[in-house]
Amino acid sequence: MDGSITCSSSDLALFSSSNTTALASFLCSRFSTISNTFSDASYAINNTYLLFSAYLVFAMQLGFAMLCAGSVRAKNTMNIMLTNVLDAAAGGLSYYLFGYAFAFGSPSNGFIGRHFFGLRDFPSPSADYSFFLYQWAFAIAAAGITSGSIAERTQFVAYLIYSSFLTGFVYPIVSHWFWSGDGWASATRSENLLFGSGVIDFAGSGVVHMVGGIAGLWGALIEGPRIGRFDQTGRSVALRGHSASLVVLGSFLLWFGWYGFNPGSFLTIMKGYGGGGTYYGQWTAIGRTAVTTTLAGSTAALTTLFSKRLLVGHWNVVDVCNGLLGGFAAITSGCSVVEPWAAIICGFVAAWVLIGCNMLASKLKYDDPLEAAQLHGGCGAWGLLFTGLFATKAYVNEVYPGLPERPYGLLMGGGGKLLAAQIIQILVILGWVTATMGPLFYVLQKMRLLRISTEDETAGMDLTRHGGFAYAYHDEDDLSLKPDFMMRKVKPTNQTPILSGEGSPPSHVQV
Known part of the structure; x- marks a missing residue:
């Protein structure tokens, strides 16, 4: 050494x-x-911890890709996979050039950062490259949420435009407001805190999930539902994804990555609380945050399982996975400042918020293939309110030190100031994303750059826009087969149902 x-x-x-x-x-x-x-050694340990957390959050992109692929029909698999790749790639350049500077370019005003464009004069005493990488992984997560809402009917060029705009401008402004030390509503400001508290959105129920969900909401509203999603009488018709296996795989990958998303938001691990040499320190808070994350997601999954069983009469693994992710999105705000028992309440309510939002979406004829706006927008908003209700005094003072009388959760005896700050955050995110992403999607629609043609949507974008299907349905060397064989269904010639244990399957099939 x-x-x-x-x-x-x-x-x-x-x-x-x-x-x-x-x-x-x-x-x-x-x-x-x-x-x-x-x-x-302390710098090395903390930067290694942050880099490892950044890698976990980036691994969530694979989870998003698998979840999206399984949730769409097979004819659009190539398209949605490519959009997930480009969310990361286009987001990488736009966040490098502009996004990070707008978000964390201190010193700055309360609205927008103004230093470190293209990482000029970087690293600085306030941040190293590991911090940039971590924040970039968060930015592309917001873009990935939006891509799910407008899947199966959006032109490829529109993905490139909105993804770059979201990660380079819209999302960074929001993260500056609530996460930068200069942000007007940040809980880490040294003075003039909003309601004496600032907003506690520890890992981004609002900054990441609401931003991505509201952006997707406007994209899906302006595009309209997919062809066949609602029949002529207005009844909802399920356009089911083609692979529950990919949905489950994606959900577990996202679960794994969430341990970098929430606990990693501490940014450092080598920090003691109180006297030195004790077993209790920031490493303990990081472990507790992982526990609250786990409990919220698990509770939401189980609540969804039994609730949907009562509502629709069967056990549905896709619904359970969405409920699980809804619980994670909700706990993301208060994961570091609530007790584990409170996380169970968070997950339970999050499941019902998602179910209620989905019912409302169906009545309003709103079509979101991945329930992204309902899940990330609705459950993210609930997570902010939950923090304002259940944040504990001891944990708030540990995570946000320097202000002993800082307000905390209303139901924990801390008054209503923190809850008021959380409500302000919900309103300003809704307003900001609406004012920026709504006009962008509207202009793209007017320029005929947003939605694909009816013919292309019916045939599937993999065939019409990406040169072929994601899956090989036959041997490509067998030239005797027609290309359109690939998407035809195989049906038995004898349509008589076969009872269990009786008869045998038909020996011939027709194409």
Whole structure:
């Protein structure tokens, strides 16, 4: 290790008893070396923790991709997979050029950052490259949410435009407001806190999930529902995704990544609370945050399971996965400042919020293939309210130190100031995203750049826009088969149902 230290009695023997100044200088130099070594180790440990968390959050992109692929019909699989790849790629460049500067370019005003464009003069005393990577992973997560709402009917060029705009401008402004030390509603401001508290949105129920969900809401509203989603009488027709297996795989990958999303938002791990040398410190808070995240998601999944069984009469794994993710989206705001038992309440209510939003969407003839606006927008808003109700005094003071009388949860005896700040956040996010993404989608629609043609939508975008299907339905070397064989259904010639244990399946099939 650089700065290694050796010390022996012969070193001290060089100094006479009268030469105390030289002896003191010698000892101080050794202590300085020790201090610098520990300081370097602390930076290395904290940056390694943040980088590992960034990798986990980025792995959520794979989860999004699998979830989206399983939730759409097979004829649009290539399209939705490509959009997920480009959310990360286009988002990487736009966040590098503009997004990070708008979000964390301090010193700045309360509305928008103004330094570090293209990472100029970076790293700085306030942030290193690991922090940029972590925040970029969050930005592309918001774009991924939006892509699910407008799946199966959106032109490819529209994805590139909205994804770059969302990650380079819309999302960074919101993250500056609530996460930057200069943001007008940030809980980390040194003075003039909103309602004496600031907004507590620890890992982004509002900043990430509501932004992505509201953006997707406007995109889906302006485009309109998919062909066949509602019949001529207005009744809802289920256009089921083609692979529940991919939905489950994506959900577990997102669950795994959420342990970087929520606990990773502490940014550092090597920090004690109170006196030194105790077992209790920020590492404990990180573990507690992982526990509250787990409990909220698990409770939401089970609540959805039994609720949907009562409502529709069967057990549906896709609904359970969406409920699970709704619980995660809700707990993301208050995961670090609530007790584990409160996380169970959060997940229980989140499941019903999602069910209610889906019922409302069906009545309003709103079509969102992944329930993204309902899940991330609705459950994200509930998560902000939940934090205003259940944040505990001790945990708020640990996570946001320096203000002993900071307001906390209303139901925990902390008054209503924090809840008021959370409500303000919901309103300003709704207003900001509506004012920016709504006009963008509207202009794209007027320019005929948003929705694909009826013919292309019916045939599927994989065939009409991406050169072929995601799955090989036959041997490509067998030229005797017609290309359109790939999407035909195989049906038995004998339509008589076969009872269990009776008869045998028909020996011929027709194409």
